[in-house]
Amino acid sequence: MRPIRLLTVAVIASVMLGCGEPQKYTDGKDTVDSFGDGTWTIAKTGGGPDNPRKLHLYSRETQEHLSDDLASWKRSHDWVYALDASGEYIILNYRTSESGKYRRVEDAPPEHQLTLRSLRR
Numbered sequence: 001m002r003p004i005r006l007l008t009v010a011v012i013a014s015v016m017l018g019c020g021e022p023q024k025y026t027d028g029k030d031t032v033d034s035f036g037d038g039t040w041t042i043a044k045t046g047g048g049p050d051n052p053r054k055l056h057l058y059s060r061e062t063q064e065h066l067s068d069d070l071a072s073w074k075r076s077h078d079w080v081y082a083l084d085a086s087g088e089y090i091i092l093n094y095r096t097s098e099s100g101k102y103r104r105v106e107d108a109p110p111e112h113q114l115t116l117r118s119l120r121r
Contacts, residue, residue, distance in 0.1 A: 067084045
């Protein structure tokens with residue numbers, strides 16, 4: 001009976017530790033947050049007196065930049081909701097790379113508007 005308990009505990013522990021998504025890209029020192037397999041990331045640049053610190057939302061795979069100056073962001077399930085410093089709202093599904101940019105919350109799909117409203121300027 002004891003070996004079965006030990007085996008059960010080992011299986012549960014390995015399942016819990018292996019629940020994370022495998023990383024295709026590793027995070028570096030400038031990575032603030034990454035999503036899914038690490039393809040989409042938020043990274044910081046700058047920080048000097050003549051180069052203010054900025055946060056960038058981009059794909060490591062395609063080098064597509066959705067924002068070069070993020071003000072805030074929030075993750076919910078497979079989605080990243082972001083507000084650019086210019087006031088543009090961004091919605092990204094990081095699993096499919098589907099994205100959209102909107103000048104006003106009301107222009108975004110209705111199912112995303114509540115989360116976009118929660119972003120702080």
